[in-house]
Amino acid sequence: MLYREAGQFKTNYVADQAIFPIRQDRIGMAIVLLFAWVIIPAFGSDYFLEIIMINFLFFSLAAIGLNILTGYTGLISLGTGGFMAVGAVASYKLAVIFPDLSIILVFLISGLIAAAVGIVFGLPSLRIKGFYLAVATLAAQFFLDWLFLRVDWFTNSSTAIEGVPKTVFGYLVTGPNAEPFAKYYVALAFVSVFALLAKNLVRSAIGRAWMAIRDMDIAAEIIGIRPLPTKLLAFAISAFYSGVAGSLMLFLFYDSAEPDLFDINLSFKVLFMVIIGGLGSIAGSFMGAAFIVMIPIILTNAPDLLGLPISSDLAKHLEFMIFGALIVFFLIVEPNGLARLWQIAKEKLRLWPFPY
Amino acid sequence: MTAATLERPVPPVQSEGPAPAARRNFSEELLKVEDISLSFGGVKALSNISFDIRKHEIRAIIGPNGAGKSSMLNVINGFYHPQEGTITYKGNARHQMRPHEAAKTGIARTFQNIALFKGMSTLDNIMTGRLLRMRRNFLWQALYWGPALKEELEHREKVEAIIDFLEIQAIRKTPVGRLPYGLQKRVELGRALAMEPELLLLDEPMAGMNVEEKEDMCRFILDVNDEFGTTIALIEHDMGVVMDISDRVVVLDYGRLLADGTPSEVRANKQVIDAYLGVSHD
Ligand SMILES: Nc1ncnc2c1ncn2[C@@H]1O[C@H](COP(=O)(O)OP(=O)(O)OP(=O)(O)O)[C@@H](O)[C@H]1O
Ligand SMILES: [Mg+2]
Numbered sequence: 001m002l003y004r005e006a007g008q009f010k011t012n013y014v015a016d017q018a019i020f021p022i023r024q025d026r027i028g029m030a031i032v033l034l035f036a037w038v039i040i041p042a043f044g045s046d047y048f049l050e051i052i053m054i055n056f057l058f059f060s061l062a063a064i065g066l067n068i069l070t071g072y073t074g075l076i077s078l079g080t081g082g083f084m085a086v087g088a089v090a091s092y093k094l095a096v097i098f099p100d101l102s103i104i105l106v107f108l109i110s111g112l113i114a115a116a117v118g119i120v121f122g123l124p125s126l127r128i129k130g131f132y133l134a135v136a137t138l139a140a141q142f143f144l145d146w147l148f149l150r151v152d153w154f155t156n157s158s159t160a161i162e163g164v165p166k167t168v169f170g171y172l173v174t175g176p177n178a179e180p181f182a183k184y185y186v187a188l189a190f191v192s193v194f195a196l197l198a199k200n201l202v203r204s205a206i207g208r209a210w211m212a213i214r215d216m217d218i219a220a221e222i223i224g225i226r227p228l229p230t231k232l233l234a235f236a237i238s239a240f241y242s243g244v245a246g247s248l249m250l251f252l253f254y255d256s257a258e259p260d261l262f263d264i265n266l267s268f269k270v271l272f273m274v275i276i277g278g279l280g281s282i283a284g285s286f287m288g289a290a291f292i293v294m295i296p297i298i299l300t301n302a303p304d305l306l307g308l309p310i311s312s313d314l315a316k317h318l319e320f321m322i323f324g325a326l327i328v329f330f331l332i333v334e335p336n337g338l339a340r341l342w343q344i345a346k347e348k349l350r351l352w353p354f355p356y
Numbered sequence: 357m358t359a360a361t362l363e364r365p366v367p368p369v370q371s372e373g374p375a376p377a378a379r380r381n382f383s384e385e386l387l388k389v390e391d392i393s394l395s396f397g398g399v400k401a402l403s404n405i406s407f408d409i410r411k412h413e414i415r416a417i418i419g420p421n422g423a424g425k426s427s428m429l430n431v432i433n434g435f436y437h438p439q440e441g442t443i444t445y446k447g448n449a450r451h452q453m454r455p456h457e458a459a460k461t462g463i464a465r466t467f468q469n470i471a472l473f474k475g476m477s478t479l480d481n482i483m484t485g486r487l488l489r490m491r492r493n494f495l496w497q498a499l500y501w502g503p504a505l506k507e508e509l510e511h512r513e514k515v516e517a518i519i520d521f522l523e524i525q526a527i528r529k530t531p532v533g534r535l536p537y538g539l540q541k542r543v544e545l546g547r548a549l550a551m552e553p554e555l556l557l558l559d560e561p562m563a564g565m566n567v568e569e570k571e572d573m574c575r576f577i578l579d580v581n582d583e584f585g586t587t588i589a590l591i592e593h594d595m596g597v598v599m600d601i602s603d604r605v606v607v608l609d610y611g612r613l614l615a616d617g618t619p620s621e622v623r624a625n626k627q628v629i630d631a632y633l634g635v636s637h638d
Contacts, residue, residue: 200499201497204494204500208480212476216474222455223485223551280475
């Protein structure tokens with residue numbers, strides 16, 4: 001079917017305000033959901049569900065969170081790893097201290113705790129921006145790393161925090177013995193719901209306030225936006241998403257993790273996802289996460305399939321080089337990332353075959 | 357005051373001929389500035405400026421480059437804080453305004469160098485003008501449903517009315533960064549109008565426009581003033597436009613107040629002729 005808007009006249013604003021006003025986009029979305037909810041769990045191997053899909057899902061959530069802060073509000077953060085650590089540690093502690101608390105609530109409350117931490121570390125953003133704010137969030141990252149490594153209470157005096165086994169409707173969904181597809185459904189449910197909520201936020205008044213601050217904070221004030229609450233809300237919501245992503249990462253992917261897993265490298269990884277996927281795009285957050293999750297997997301498997309064995313060291317180096325080159329490319333050539341390239345492709349398609 | 361008439365000529369820009377008399381009379385004061393002084397380090401941008409703006413009038417502020425016109429608007433909407441003086445707005449006297457408070461109490465403005473949100477569409481830019489009137493909190497907005505959706509649609513309708521009024525339907529979804537200068541100025545006016553202001557401050561709304569665009573802009577300004585009763589303070593270099601559309605004129609020069617009166621009075625003022633009209637302005 002051709003990708004066309006023509007002939008789809010919107011007779012009222014309700015239709016135009018719909019989440020996907022163009023019919024082909026709605027069909028595309030339905031297909032994506034069909035794959036995610038039915039086809040992948042039905043036919044995907046355990047390896048595919050765990051190593052690729054769950055990995056991709058919690059990173060998507062983290063990328064959406066960072067995109068709200070950096071892409072939509074224009075506040076650069078290198079503290080994502082720290083906020084994810086807060087979520088992971090909080091959910092571990094909650095699950096241990098309150099054994100009867102539903103795992104869904106554990107994840108949500110962990111997100112709220114991360115949001116509170118995000119607000120505290122977001123306070124400097126009233127006065128500083130750009131490079132200096134990035135350094136301030138970096139300080140948050142280092143502080144949180146240090147806190148969870150040094151203060152035994154957070155890890156119950158062990159070296160690692162663990163994904164405590166929990167059930168939903170009597171079905172084991174977390175911990176090492178949970179089945180991959182059960183874990184997958186939990187991750188998918190969280191990501192589906194929170195991606196939708198994020199999309200709604202960015203197309204509402206608060207999203208416009210964020211973008212106004214990003215594009216020109218002076219003019220934003222003139223129309224009555226108060227910078228501090230607006231920025232702090234972005235920090236809170238962003239940290240909430242990071243926190244929940246951290247919880248999912250621990251409970252659905254690693255099962256057991258040392259706190260230094262959530263270090264500055266993780267912050268950079270999520271930042272790369274946002275840059276490559278597209279600043280200021282929810283769909284781009286997914287694209288960036290997919291891209292960065294897939295590249296190492298492709299690099300370790302493709303050469304074998306092609307009969308060109310390369311050492312795992314070389315694969316690792318290649319991975320860094322490819323990331324580096326892509327970051328430079330996207331920063332210079334297409335700051336709006338894969339999402340923008342996708343949009344351009346759609347615009348071309350809309351005009352095809354008569355480009356003028 | 358029988359000579360005063362509400363009927364106004366459609367502005368033939370740059371019209372020559374006998375200076376029109378004051379067309380309308382206003383008595384109720386909306387804003388008054390008294391003895392405003394503002395300096396940046398050693399530079400005195402404004403010294404002892406006093407004038408008032410009355411309800412429903414179109415008040416022009418003119419003067420050569422660097423006279424302090426933009427600074428004056430910045431003082432009025434709280435962007436600059438004067439060292440001395442008082443600002444009385446709607447009966448409340450204060451030493452300085454704050455931008456957020458100015459917006460809340462009905463002051464909107466446009467900028468000399470266009471201050472739009474470049475990454476957002478025309479529609480979204482104008483929608484931002486409605487932010488102060490949107491009441492649903494972010495949890496409702498995240499649901500985008502029920503009261504939140506209803507509110508969004510109500511404001512969308514108001515914004516669509518402005519889009520129709522400014523004749524910019526075709527660029528509704530275009531990111532404003534891609535629009536030509538003249539259209540950007542129009543969108544910026546739209547954003548200010550979306551705030552439904554009582555006092556609209558326009559900083560050179562017609563700068564860099566061709567005659568046709570200027571005529572359109574004049575028409576919009578007069579219509580806004582007529583239809584919504586909005587009080588307008590406007591900075592403009594084009595004397596033809598000023599003479600045609602303004603009710604009263606303030607003349608600034610080197611941060612001082614040179615003259616204040618009807619267009620014809622100001623035009624006849626010797627000092628003004630020397631300082632301003634004599635020298636070429638662009
Ligand atoms: N933020 C600022 N910092 C320092 N000096 C300033 C600032 N804003 C204005 N000025 C100075 O104040 C004086 C008046 O400037 P202003 O922009 O108000 O003039 P203007 O009448 O609007 O001129 P133009 O017609 O060129 O727009 C100038 O000398 C200018 O350099
Ligand atoms: Mg100026």
